[in-house]
Amino acid sequence: MGLLDKDALELSGMLEAREVSAEELMRATLERIEAVNGAVNAVVSLRDGDALLAEARAADATPRKGWLHGVPMAVKDLANVAGIETSMGSPLFAGQIPKADDVMVARMRAAGALFIGKTNTPEFGLGSHTFNPVHGATRNPYGLDRSAGGSSGGAAVALATRMLAVADGSDMMGSLRNPAGWNNVYGFRPSWGLVPSEPAGEMFLHQLATNGPMARSPADIAALLEVQAGWDRHQPHGLEAAPYVSRIKADVRGRRIGWLGGWGGAYAMEPGILALCEGALAEFATMGCVIEPVAAPFPAQKLWDSWTTLRSWAIAGNLAPLLADRKMRAGLKPEAIWEAERGIAMSAMEVHRASAVRSEWFRRAAALFEQYDALILPSAQLWPFPVDWAYPQAINGQAMDTYHRWMEVVIPVGLIGLPCLNIPAGFGTNGLPMGMQMFGPARGDLGLLQLGHAWHEATNWPARRPPILP
Template sequence: MDITGLEAGDLVGMLSRKEIGAQELMRATLERIAATNGAVNAIVELRDEDTLMKEARAADNAASRGALFGLPMAVKDLANVAGLATSQGSPLFAGQVAQTDDLHVARMRAAGAIFIGKTNTPEFGLGSHTFNPVHGVTLNPYDPGRSCGGSSGGAAVALACGMLSLADGSDMMGSLRNPAGWCNVYGMRPSWSLVPSEPRADTFLHQLSTNGPMARSPRDMARLLAVMAGPDPRQPHGAAAPDLGDIRPKAKDARIGWLGDWGGAWPFEAGILDLSEEALRVFEGLGATVEPVQPPFSRDALWQSWVTLRHWAVSANLTPLLESGRLKPEAVWEVEQGQRLSALDVHKASVIRSGWFAAAARVFDHYDALALPTAQVWPFPADWTYPKEIAGQQMDSYHRWMEVVVPASLAGLPAVAVPAGFGENCLPMGIQLIGRRGDDARLLELAQAYHEATLWPTRRPPVPS
């Protein structure tokens, strides 16, 4: 039996019952990494084998066994793991070893995870294509000539290749959703503030990015989310973790609103909408109702609010590094745009965001979830920086091609990316299930029902004729 292909919940159960040992799992994991990582470059900063085996032996002898007991895990290289370098994909930080764990990492460690290394990410997590000058490019496991997405691209690829059973990631603009869709796994952006960020610098104003889980099943994502979630007394925002202990499949009588291309406002490459609608028919087969929904808000207003607030947030973070002259052009652009904003500009953008949140709440009076694709293009060539056009429509920024993820991000809504299968090009794609703020458990139940009906992460694309 290849234990690296098992779900995390099954592995924890087997470890707890001593049907396998942490040493056996660690050895199998390292062998899997040795066999597959060289072709895709998903895991970076891999720790020494002898040290990892020593920590696995200690786990086998431990009395306390938490929710992640004995699981080898690698952390996205934007977060600190004590004793490991945190490069953030930037030469400015390459080789700088973290002295302490970030908050969600400390929670995972306390739950029994064994950290084996980091997962690759774009420089400072900017852009949905995982490449950087420190660790190079991470490649799609279904076509190594193409992008795996990002910014949690290394995590998604490691899951798809069986190098990890669980992974953390972060999501400002689809970074847990796009790579999940492009790698045939699951990713979840939780309700904003459910998983607290680091209690440093400003903790009141910037409500865009969040950490979250990735896995090969929604039930496994619930396991990791339960560990990561919960308020931090040092921060003003925070939500109590929902009951995620026993996520059961539940799709019957659910109502799903299909937003498609936002009333024709967003361009898509051919085949993506058709494949998404095919995936939604699975929910209908499970007893759910799927209906098309007209755009509940202006596309232009959403985008204007989004880019203003994103410029503001990124600029606040990276302005001190601008004079280094070593930021990539997209980062420089974000910083310079943010520096031009006035307080009133930010206020106006926040007013639009507030209007969108209220409009979405009205839609959720009628639906349990809203559905959208996870991306507007198929995985593109890995040597591109980003797509410059979609279906003949020119993209006016490095991230405009990911506009489809903005509605959930802007309003801080929970969204689960589920695999939609494979297109005629044999490339994977996903759909987002977006819920009302706080409906994280309900979305996971809906996604778990879909997972049990499809088992997409265990399947490969059809062989072209």
């Protein structure tokens, strides 16, 4: 196994023991990016190599700041890293160089991370397919003509191709889950409030999106979560951080897992996905877990109506100023304009009714978690689609009436801010990866990571490298 095949915690241990230098790790990272990034376009805004090697040498010569000391990282291009372009995939912001780190980025920097550039994302992170007019499309390394998913598609591909050992991402509508599933890695959406966003703009009402970690192992997920997590005193909501790595190894025998399948047929699924996931679930039974099918616990249409109302309302809050400027509006993609205009047109009572449905679903889910330690759904409703599509128009002949309807399977989790770990589930007959969303009760992050760690020890799907790797 080569240096870059090692997990982040193992690399950190090697750096601490001086079995490898930060300079050696940085040089290997840059060489891997040179070798494979041209094919997949996952890492963007890459910094000058000589400057990065100088920073790595400086890291070798200074006391360790934390477990990320000397580890190369690229941050999703929705978050600000001082001195590196934040385009958000939009021509309106291309060339924008922030002077300060976002909260999450500052925490990773304080732990010793060396920031090499950004990972690609859709424009404003809208849509689970990573392409934009600034940096182009990110390709799936298991099928270069296929989508990498999104919006953390660049991060997932960088992990799968060993350009990064650990990465950050963010998730509103599956953006830490769908790309992880399609790239055979792990992505963790933490309980809402555990990883803070930015203390900017409106901070009380919108509770759909969150930052979180991605990696090739749940232990690395847990380690990065410890760095990212914790209440920010400048924000009204938030949860305290907790130790995860030291408690991740646990006896999971007897834990109860509910299988939701296709939500009673409400979610159209391409052939092979449910069968693959059901086959993978047998591994949990081998591990001593109890697996039971669970009927659809809430009307899918009510979830969808609540979600699309609250999502459009949140997006309108961010994009309304751009829509009001004629020149800025001309630079927005049609989907962004549609979302924002839809949100602007909503009444306060429409939003209230949507949140009442959200509350009803939260209460029902809480009751389910009195019976089950975790629930599982597929991470996507179809296999990675052609990279030149804007989005799928239909699944099994069922038309998709919005640009994001094909990701409806992720909204039961995101609507109520539950923690959720994408776990790799294996590969279809087409050679493409698929994942499963394993989610638990609010603040049940540790239990999911423990189940994920046991799953990884039993399966280790990320060891199946993409065919493009040397």
